[in-house]
Amino acid sequence: xxxxxxxxxxxGVTFRNRxxxxxMCQYSAAEDARPTEWHLAHLLQRSLGGAGLVCxxxxxxxPEGRITPTCxxxxxxxxxSSHARLAQAIARGGAVPGIQLAHAGRKASRRPTxxxxxxxxxxEIVGPSAAAFGDYATxxxxxxxxxxxxxxxxxxSARRAVRAGYGFVELHGAHGYLLHQxxxxxxNMRNDAWGGDFAGRSRLVLDTSDAIRAVIPDQMPLFVRLxxxxxxxxGWDTEETVALSRLLKAKGVDLISVxxxxxxxxxxxxxxxxxxxxxxxxxxxxxxxxxxxxxxxxTPEEAQAVVAEGRADMVLLARAVLRNPYWPAQAAIALGxxxxxxxxxxxxxxxxxxxxxxELAVAEPMPAL
Numbered sequence: 001x002x003x004x005x006x007x008x009x010x011x012g013v014t015f016r017n018r019x020x021x022x023x024m025c026q027y028s029a030a031e032d033a034r035p036t037e038w039h040l041a042h043l044l045q046r047s048l049g050g051a052g053l054v055c056x057x058x059x060x061x062x063p064e065g066r067i068t069p070t071c072x073x074x075x076x077x078x079x080x081s082s083h084a085r086l087a088q089a090i091a092r093g094g095a096v097p098g099i100q101l102a103h104a105g106r107k108a109s110r111r112p113t114x115x116x117x118x119x120x121x122x123x124e125i126v127g128p129s130a131a132a133f134g135d136y137a138t139x140x141x142x143x144x145x146x147x148x149x150x151x152x153x154x155x156x157s158a159r160r161a162v163r164a165g166y167g168f169v170e171l172h173g174a175h176g177y178l179l180h181q182x183x184x185x186x187x188n189m190r191n192d193a194w195g196g197d198f199a200g201r202s203r204l205v206l207d208t209s210d211a212i213r214a215v216i217p218d219q220m221p222l223f224v225r226l227x228x229x230x231x232x233x234x235g236w237d238t239e240e241t242v243a244l245s246r247l248l249k250a251k252g253v254d255l256i257s258v259x260x261x262x263x264x265x266x267x268x269x270x271x272x273x274x275x276x277x278x279x280x281x282x283x284x285x286x287x288x289x290x291x292x293x294x295x296x297x298x299t300p301e302e303a304q305a306v307v308a309e310g311r312a313d314m315v316l317l318a319r320a321v322l323r324n325p326y327w328p329a330q331a332a333i334a335l336g337x338x339x340x341x342x343x344x345x346x347x348x349x350x351x352x353x354x355x356x357x358x359e360l361a362v363a364e365p366m367p368a369l
Contacts, residue, residue, distance in 0.1 A: 004304045005337035008052065008314060010254045010290065012219025013167050015052035015096050015314070018307050019328045022257075022294055022316040023055040023100040023170070025071060027112035033066065033073030034082040040089050046321055047093025050328030050341035052314070054095040056086065058102035058172055061157040064123050065103035065178070068110050074101070075153070080160040087165035094341075098168040099161050100225065101154055101212075105178030106132065106139035106187070128182045129189040134265040147194055147204060150178075151211035158212045162220065169216060170223035171209060175262030179205050180227055183244070184236040184263050202244050206251060213252040223292075224248055225257040228279035231267035238282050245287035257292040257316060258283050274302060281311040292316045300331035 005017045021043075028038040039056070047054050060066035060073040073079050083099070090097035106127035109119045118137065126146070127139035142150075158169050173179035181187040182204045188195050194203050205224070213222055228241040245256050258280035261267045269275070276295030284291040293312035297303050303315045321327050329341040329350075342350045 001308050002310070002313075003337065004300070004307050004315070004335060005332055008290075010168075010221040012217075013096055013221055016094065017050070017052040017328065017332075018314040019051050019303065019331070020053040020292060020314055020316040021046045021051045021055060021095070021321050022318040023057045023172075024318050024322070025057045025067060025113075027068050027070045027114075029070050029072045030082075031069075032078060033060065033063070033071065033075075034079050035072060035086045039072075039086055043086065043097075044089045044093050045325045047090045047095035047097075048343055048346075049321065049325040050332060051095045051317075051321070052328075053098055053168070054090045054093075055170055055316075056083075056090075056097070056099040056166075058100050058104075058177070059157070061101055061103055061153045064108060064126065065105075065153075067104045067108055067177075068112050069119050070112060074099070074157040074160050074164075080164050083161070083164040083166070087167075091165065091167070096167040097165065098170055098223070099164075099166045100170040100172050101157050101161070102172035103150065103153075103178040105181045106136060107176055109137070127178070128187060128195065131187055131189060133176065133187075133263075141190075144192065144194070150204065151208045154208045155211040155215045159215050162216055168221040168223060169212060170225055170257065171205075171212060172225050173205050174225045174227040174257075174259050176227075176264070177262075179208065180236070180263055183226075183240070184230055186230060186232060186235045186264050198240060198243065202247065205244065206247060209248055209251050209253055221254040222252060223255045223257055224253050225259060226283075227260045227262055228258050228276075228283065229260050230263045231261050231269050232264045235264060238279055241279070242283055242286035245283050245289055249287055249289040253289070255290045255292060255313070256280075256283050256287070257294070258312075259294050271296065273298065274306065277306055277311050284310075284312060290314070294318065300334045303331065304335055 087097040109122035125139045130141045132138045280291045280293035290313040292314040294316045332338045
């Protein structure tokens with residue numbers, strides 16, 4: 001039986017356990033889209049909390065690909081050097097650092113979630129078709145030449161991610177952002193080589209995966225995040241997600257992070273515990289590829305059951321680790337596997353917490369700020 005705290009190896013990278021911190025936008029980048037001290041403190045803390053991987057939030061491969069003006073980017077040298085410091089900090093905490101590369105498409109040029117509304121000043125948004133997301137602005141429909149340039153933009157950012165020291169790259173094809181917009185017939189009304197049938201709508205995701213795989217090391221895992229359903233009749237669905245995942249596996253993708261929704265305001269989702277795990281299980285079985293499951297996984301017992309029952313190879317946490325960065329370490333104690341998850345600097349706090357036996361991690365010297 002696979003345990004939540006067994007290591008997981010993909011290509012040349014071993015994750016110390018099967019808990020990951022999902023990419024979560026913080027809307028706290030500097031004016032030039034570089035990471036700030038907020039990102040350093042936020043992500044280092046979650047690495048110290050015991051997760052096997054920590055994935056940096058959706059990072060724009062082009063300026064116009066950001067969700068907001070305060071989202072991260074990775075399209076120039078200054079950004080790369082700041083990401084190097086961030087990746088190093090996450091790794092020092094014990095987790096494998098990764099980064100999610102993204103383009104927001106028609107959901108770009110917005111304010112942070114706590115402000116809402118369009119960015120001011122904003123920029124022209126783009127999409128596969130001139131079809132708006134709800135009451136957002138209508139996007140410019142990308143020309144064939146503009147579409148053909150996109151895989152290179154992702155590949156260029158992937159090269160920078162490798163040089164910055166990230167241990168894996170995730171391609172964002174979910175939550176209604178640009179690649180998902182191409183996948184779904186609800187947002188892609190094209191009748192050329194990038195639209196129409198499943199093959200046309202999947203082309204950009206496959207071409208972009210190819211471009212990234214070609215520029216990252218053979219030993220580096222490549223993840224793709226997919227929404228397995230739009231939760232709207234006539235939209236992208238689980239069957240298509242399984243079919244696409246088979247093609248992605250053949251192109252060298254190592255793990256599918258399975259989520260759902262985000263493309264259409266009409267979505268109807270029954271938010272119950274583990275509500276997205278069936279989608280992950282369908283992809284794992286149908287495409288025979290490792291998957292990560294997300295979605296209202298809140299207790300150690302739930303996470304353990306998902307892995308032990310073979311429904312997913314890893315669980316990714318979001319809100320749970322916003323509330324408690326030390327969720328993985330506490331879960332390890334609850335499940336009887338407290339191996340090397342607690343920094344020795346925190347020994348006093350953990351030994352006092354119920355007097356539970358905790359095997360301490362090794363303290364390593366940290367670089368000066």
